[in-house]
Amino acid sequence: MNGESKIKINMKAPLKERKFWDVIVIGGGASGMMAAGTAAKRGKSVLLLEKNSTLGKKLLITGGGRCNVTNNKKDTRTLLSEYKGNDKFLFSAFSKFSVEDTLNFFNSRGVKTKEENEGRIFPASNKAEDIFNVLYKYLGESNVTIQSDSPVVSVTKEKEGEYFVVKVKKGETVFAKACVIATGGVARPETGSTGEGFTWLEKLGHTVIAPDLALIPIALKDKWPKKLSGLTLPDIKITTFLDDIKQEVHKGKILFTHVGLTGPTILNMSRDIGELLKYGSVKMEIDLFPHLDHGALRAQLQRLLVEQSNKKLKNVLSILIPGSVVGPLLELASIDGETFAHSVKTEDRKKLVDQMKSIFLSVKGLLSEDKAVVSSGGVELKEVNFKTMESRVVPQLYLIGDVLNVDRPSGGYSLQLCWTTGFVAGSNC
Ligand SMILES: Cc1cc2nc3c(=O)[nH]c(=O)nc-3n(C[C@H](O)[C@H](O)[C@H](O)COP(=O)(O)OP(=O)(O)OC[C@H]3O[C@@H](n4cnc5c(N)ncnc54)[C@H](O)[C@@H]3O)c2cc1C
Numbered sequence: 001m002n003g004e005s006k007i008k009i010n011m012k013a014p015l016k017e018r019k020f021w022d023v024i025v026i027g028g029g030a031s032g033m034m035a036a037g038t039a040a041k042r043g044k045s046v047l048l049l050e051k052n053s054t055l056g057k058k059l060l061i062t063g064g065g066r067c068n069v070t071n072n073k074k075d076t077r078t079l080l081s082e083y084k085g086n087d088k089f090l091f092s093a094f095s096k097f098s099v100e101d102t103l104n105f106f107n108s109r110g111v112k113t114k115e116e117n118e119g120r121i122f123p124a125s126n127k128a129e130d131i132f133n134v135l136y137k138y139l140g141e142s143n144v145t146i147q148s149d150s151p152v153v154s155v156t157k158e159k160e161g162e163y164f165v166v167k168v169k170k171g172e173t174v175f176a177k178a179c180v181i182a183t184g185g186v187a188r189p190e191t192g193s194t195g196e197g198f199t200w201l202e203k204l205g206h207t208v209i210a211p212d213l214a215l216i217p218i219a220l221k222d223k224w225p226k227k228l229s230g231l232t233l234p235d236i237k238i239t240t241f242l243d244d245i246k247q248e249v250h251k252g253k254i255l256f257t258h259v260g261l262t263g264p265t266i267l268n269m270s271r272d273i274g275e276l277l278k279y280g281s282v283k284m285e286i287d288l289f290p291h292l293d294h295g296a297l298r299a300q301l302q303r304l305l306v307e308q309s310n311k312k313l314k315n316v317l318s319i320l321i322p323g324s325v326v327g328p329l330l331e332l333a334s335i336d337g338e339t340f341a342h343s344v345k346t347e348d349r350k351k352l353v354d355q356m357k358s359i360f361l362s363v364k365g366l367l368s369e370d371k372a373v374v375s376s377g378g379v380e381l382k383e384v385n386f387k388t389m390e391s392r393v394v395p396q397l398y399l400i401g402d403v404l405n406v407d408r409p410s411g412g413y414s415l416q417l418c419w420t421t422g423f424v425a426g427s428n429c
Helices: 002-006 030-041 059-065 076-080 087-096 099-107 128-141 196-203 224-228 264-277 294-307 313-320 323-333 346-357 413-428
Strands: 020-026 046-049 113-115 120-123 145-147 152-157 164-168 173-181 208-213 218-220 232-242 245-256 260-262 282-287 359-366 375-379 397-399
Touching: 020 030, 020 164, 030 046, 030 128, 030 173, 030 413, 046 173, 059 128, 076 087, 087 413, 099 113, 099 128, 099 413, 120 128, 152 196, 173 196, 196 208, 196 375, 218 264, 224 323, 232 264, 245 264, 260 264, 260 359, 264 282, 264 359, 294 313, 294 346, 313 323, 323 346, 397 413
Parallel strands: 020 046, 020 173, 046 145, 173 397
Antiparallel strands: 113 120, 152 164, 164 173, 208 375, 218 260, 218 359, 232 245, 232 282, 245 260, 282 359
């Protein structure tokens, strides 16, 4: 991580040097870094405990390493309509730290941003590391003490209820007036998010909805899509079928992997597909040309075949669709791509158009938590005061980021939740 070498932070201060803190933040991901820096800026003594040897492991892989940092819905009500029914809880926190505040936070610290499809905002550099570096610097400027390689094993409240007792695996114990739990969910456990926070929170009296994976790539039964691994189709229509009965229609971008499909549209469909799989076999129909009906596409293909009449069919098709799709498409339609354009029969042209408008894929299942992007589940929202992010069950305990049971789609909404809840907790703890 380049950023770490540039910024001097007390990464390995022995805990014994100081035992009592105003605030202990557990978890150095997006939300924990935001909360720790914000609390320390207010003059609080802050200890940030992280089990990994470095901070922000998950943040650095967000958006395929590009970090979809937020979504450009500046009107808070419009933004919150994406957080499926949780807007009534989230409104007070988001009115304190909005999308605009997020953009100001990063832009004013030197990160230029750009907007892509559906309002997704990324750093203009396409580097998640730039986002990480801002937060890392924020911790340094505000004098947060960071203790990495420190897995917390328990969080309890001392009998009289005045301070928290936080035990770290190596045997050290530290104490704080306020404690922020920012340990994340259970998606991508290799980044450190393994759900320990939920165990302590339950013991402290919170209700934890069992984590369930929410945004997950899809594995396919068909073998041929493997050949398309790495290919992105930016603008297609997908219709799902349960036992051949039509279910839902989605439009957007998909990405082929070596086992199936991913990309924003697929991730957002994954929960519903998981549900459908409980009841039968699931198929997906892909329309490569959602904006053209059969007639218009037939006319377009016909025009090309006339213009390029001395070329082979496979070469003409690659003007219309990505080259890697041509072979599989011809195979599915059982048509010889070596035929010259001038000799393609009417029935084959029709077959090709039908195939481009309707490629069926059979879903094998959802991939496991090591591939999921977010997990739903977490602490019941009614147990948190969203004006401050303080627990309504345990005073001075603050809950932020993926620890909360907030269902949301892909598109920058997860990180926005981290910035907002992290900032609000840091401002109040
Ligand atoms: C591949 C991938 C891509 C994603 N892309 C995007 C995107 O582009 N945009 C978006 O909005 N969202 C994205 N997300 C979701 C987003 O990354 C998460 O919602 C967000 O990072 C959660 O932050 P957090 O601070 O709550 O938790 P995490 O980032 O999970 O951080 C929790 C931290 O707590 C530490 N920890 C856990 N237990 C302990 C313990 N016992 N002791 C000490 N430390 C502990 C962990 O090591 C970890 O560092 C993506 C997720 C994945 C997996």
